Amino acid sequence: MWNRDLDVLVPMWQGADDIRVRDGAAALGALTAPGTRRITVPVVAGGSEREKGVRHRAAVVDAYRAHRDVLARHHPRRLLTLGGDCAVEVASVAHLAGHYAQRLFVLWIDAHGDLNTPASSPSGMAHGMPLRLLLDGDADAALPAPGCLTPGQVALVGVRDLDPAEVEYVHRHDLTVLDTATLGAHPPRLAELPPPGAAVYVHLDLDVLDPSALPAVAVPTPGGLTPAALTRSLTALRTRHRVVGVGITEYVPQVEHDQQVLGEVLGALGLRGDLPT
Template structure:
């Protein structure tokens, strides 16, 4: 990984409370609002939600509102051209436009750290549920799905991706990981140093951090859409985030998939949220 010193600069705050990728419940819209209330300051960039019916097409539940919102997010990013951003969002499929935008802006020199209990590598054909939040990383890697009019502007290459905290992959996702030699951090023992070592091995100049909060141990932070046993300790994860922020040029960070309804429910991850706040304020020089 090449360090790239940059001037202190605020990150654009993107608010995208998309929920349709997770099924028929608005839990993630409420959770995104709770997160946003913690961060709300200045003039955030808001991705509007569609009120189109939750139809199923190409085996993607909620296809048309998701397609409309993806286009709205793309338009918002390309109009405003942020150099750095923080995404406060509902479901993981909200990541498609920000990562695609930054990968294109930085000409493919982007390492994507995918902190998630799930791989999000399904296709419409392989998905057991048809929920789009289980497909975004696969769409980013493949650039599109066969027969589906969803496309990214620039494919993310498999060597750009690190999967960390993965505990519940589907069988087709496991096959895809092996076939494409995607870097995966297995197990919880010594995970922090292993992740930092994997980041150091990458040659990309810039870093994007996707954080699905179900990567955390649900025993300490249960307010997530898809809780998965075991997981990272929040304080150790926060220390890891700070080491990455101190040493690499992070151009984007995201928080997704919480169902928290109150600020009190966010208390177990306050250290992480404050790190994101500092990043928004330009506290990190890289």
């Protein structure tokens, strides 16, 4: 069991413009053994048209502020975040960066880089922007702007669908990338990425898994990891490093799938509760 101070469930869907992921937070919560305290962050029901380059911007910003305020009240140093879409990670990672500073190391395990800006994003979806916000902030204030990480504190894992501007950003900043082929062949490689003594945050967008294994995600992307490779890599990581945060996002429970796959992943993270029979 992974011990933590706080679980936050953030049923935000507006960042992905996909209302199905709203139910993912509660569904993941039902599958996850609870921590010391569990809170659901209030998220407004509606959306809006594109504003300052971001679809549903007002709802995304409101959810970020509500999430940030919950974390400020409870001061967790070990945190589980269950989304919702990937934009929910901004408040959680920024909060832990405030505690751990340069010791924080973020494993962005995701089919996508989430490195767009409002200007570079083809879709204007906020769930394609959280890692860029955490690295650079947002000078135009189109979204909340933490800017709390450096490129050396991040590794992209399982990424295989990048927009051109994201490819350029990865190369320009020499971001560490661990692709699916390498990790699939050698799962313990994940544990080699954080430096000794790091406080590790695991961002897990479930679309890192191949859709043949888990189709119940917002953006299924071929060429993903097998469940065996992901679970072995996460087990190796927890054996070698101190995990201070986990965020799991983009689950669409309405799509038919083998729930045992999800149970195995949660188990590798020390989170598995009793699966429904």
